[in-house]
Amino acid sequence: MEINLTELAARVGASLRGDGDVLVSRVAQLNQAAEGTLSFLGDAKYRARLAETRASAVILSEADADQCPVPVLVSKNPYLTFAEAARILHPPAPVVGGVHPSAAVDPSARIDPTAWVGPLTVVEADAVIGAGVFVGPSCVIGQGVRIGEDSRLVARVTLCAGTQVGRRALLHPGAVIGREGFGFARDGERWVRIPQIGRAVLGDDVEIGANTCVDRGAIGDTVLGDGVKLDNHIQIGHNVEIGDNTAMAANTGISGSTRIGRNCTIAGAVGMAGHLEIADNVHFTGMAMVTKSFLEPGVYSSGIPAMPSGAWRRNVARFRQLDELARRLKQLETSLEIMNQAQGREES
Numbered sequence: 354m355e356i357n358l359t360e361l362a363a364r365v366g367a368s369l370r371g372d373g374d375v376l377v378s379r380v381a382q383l384n385q386a387a388e389g390t391l392s393f394l395g396d397a398k399y400r401a402r403l404a405e406t407r408a409s410a411v412i413l414s415e416a417d418a419d420q421c422p423v424p425v426l427v428s429k430n431p432y433l434t435f436a437e438a439a440r441i442l443h444p445p446a447p448v449v450g451g452v453h454p455s456a457a458v459d460p461s462a463r464i465d466p467t468a469w470v471g472p473l474t475v476v477e478a479d480a481v482i483g484a485g486v487f488v489g490p491s492c493v494i495g496q497g498v499r500i501g502e503d504s505r506l507v508a509r510v511t512l513c514a515g516t517q518v519g520r521r522a523l524l525h526p527g528a529v530i531g532r533e534g535f536g537f538a539r540d541g542e543r544w545v546r547i548p549q550i551g552r553a554v555l556g557d558d559v560e561i562g563a564n565t566c567v568d569r570g571a572i573g574d575t576v577l578g579d580g581v582k583l584d585n586h587i588q589i590g591h592n593v594e595i596g597d598n599t600a601m602a603a604n605t606g607i608s609g610s611t612r613i614g615r616n617c618t619i620a621g622a623v624g625m626a627g628h629l630e631i632a633d634n635v636h637f638t639g640m641a642m643v644t645k646s647f648l649e650p651g652v653y654s655s656g657i658p659a660m661p662s663g664a665w666r667r668n669v670a671r672f673r674q675l676d677e678l679a680r681r682l683k684q685l686e687t688s689l690e691i692m693n694q695a696q697g698r699e700e701s
Contacts, residue, residue, distance in 0.1 A: 354378065354442050358410055361391075362426050365437045367412065371424025377409050380439045391442065393435035394421075412438065445505070448487045462494075465502075477514070495531070501557065513569065519557035519579070527564035530555065534568035534575075534591025534609060547571060549591060556580070562587065562603070571609070578615070596633065 359373030381390035383399060386408030393412035394403060403411065403421050410424045412431045428434035450465070452458060453472040462476045468486040470476060477496040482488065486500050489508035494500070498512045501520035506512075510524045513531035524530070531553035537544040551570020556579035561567070565583050568591040569575055575589065578597035583589070588606040595601075596615035605619050608627030613619075617631060620639040625631075629643065634650035637643060641655045660668075 354444060355389075356441065358424055358426070361438060361441065364441060365426065365428075365434050367426035367428045367434050369424065369426055370418060371410070373424075375409050375424055377442065379442055380435070381408060383408065383411070391435075391438060393431050395432040395435070448485050453490075471508075483520070489526075498531075513553070515552040515569070517552060517554045519555055519559060521558050522555055523560045525561060525563040525565075525585070528561045529566045530561065531569045531575075532566060534571055536571050536591060536609075551575065551592065553577075556597070559583075565589075568593075568609075584621075590627065602639075 355376050355378040357373060358369055358371070358375050358377065361377065362369035376389065377391040378389050381387065381392055383392045383394065383402040383406045386392045386406050388407065388409055390408050391410050391412065392406060392408040394400065394417055400417060400420065403417065406423065408423060410426060411421050412426045412428055412435050413421060414429070414431055415427055418425050418427050426434065448467065448469050450467040450469060452464065452470040453474070455472045456470045456474045456476065458464065458470065458476040459478040461478045462480040464470060464476070464482045465484040465486065467484045468482045468488070470482070470488045471490040471492065473490055474488055474492045474494070476482070476494040479496055480494045480498045482494070482500045483502035485503040487505045488494065489506055491509045492506050493511045495512055495514040495516065497514055498516045500518045501522065503520055504518055504522040506524045508526045510526065511529045512518065516531035533549040536547035536549055538547055549569050549571050551572055552574045553567050553569045554574045555577045558580045559577055560582045562583050562585035564585055565587040567575060567577065567589040570592045573592055575592055576594045578595060580598040581595050582600040584601060584603040586604050587601055590607055590609035592610045593607050594612045596613060596617065598615060599613055599617040601619040602621040604622040607613070607625045610627050611625055611629040611631070613631040614633035614635060616634050618636045620637055620641070622640045623637050623643065625643040630646040630648060632648050632650055635647050636652045638652065638654040641653060647653060
């Protein structure tokens with residue numbers, strides 16, 4: 354889409370400095386920009402690239418505005434403004450209603466005329482697909498599934514029976530929502546599956562990354578609130594509840610029946626045990642191992658950062674000696690206490 358800077362600035366709420374008639378049609382990085390592109394500066398360490406950029410305009414902060422040789426859109430939050438501008442310049446293709454001839458649709462399913470069902474997709478009994486929904490190729494829409502208006506299933510998405518998806522959701526290829534959770538009872542040396550009879554319920558504006566799995570509840574529901582964002586390769590166990598606008602990065606695993614609050618961030622490769630309570634506004638850094646509840650907002654970390662392998666080997670050797678060192682320290686403390694007591698008796 355092509356738009357002039359005057360209109361773009363008005364739509365994103367930025368302050369324009371420069372020629373408002375300049376046209377931009379796409380976004381680009383500062384060092385790869387060309388005529389007709391819009392770029393942004395959100396990190397001061399890339400400031401040197403401003404002088405050489407070939408972008409037609411740049412989104413940046415007030416502090417950097419005087420250093421840019423091309424028109425600028427000044428913003429208090431350049432990254433957010435860039436995101437809004439990118440959505441304007443690169444809108445999704447409009448959904449054209451219809452059902453591909455190769456799709457298999459149960460007669461009892463209800464598909465809004467403005468929704469699209471792609472090739473080789475299966476829509477089972479009593480499913481409901483709302484207005485403006487895009488269902489890409491090779492998806493499976495299980496029995497009784499509900500998909501809210503303007504949601505988009507890119508391709509090969511599986512929504513198991515009873516799954517509920519809110520409005521404007523975005524589900525990427527390979528996502529599996531509502532599969533039976535990992536629930537078993539022990540019978541001697543064998544495992545007996547516990548039927549998982551709950552649902553997976555997704556709120557509005559939820560995004561699910563590629564090959565991410567959200568299990569249905571065992572009895573109650575697994576619930577993702579409005580605005581939840583899940584990256585690729587994430588596992589959400591049964592009966593997990595995730596509050597509104599919480600975001601979670603790739604390779605994270607959340608065990609069953611854990612409740613995570615609103616506005617949390619879970620960085621990559623975090624492992625979280627089951628039956629925990631995580632408060633609102635809690636932030637876990639990468640590879641944190643969460644084994645207890647956190648009831649106060651804040652930033653929490655665990656794990657050991659990478660270091661030179663020689664230092665790592667020395668530290669591992671010391672780890673193995675910790676128990677012995679603790680025992681010896683206890684002995685020294687006991688001996689010191691005995692000596693102090695003896696000295697006190699002599700002085701009295």
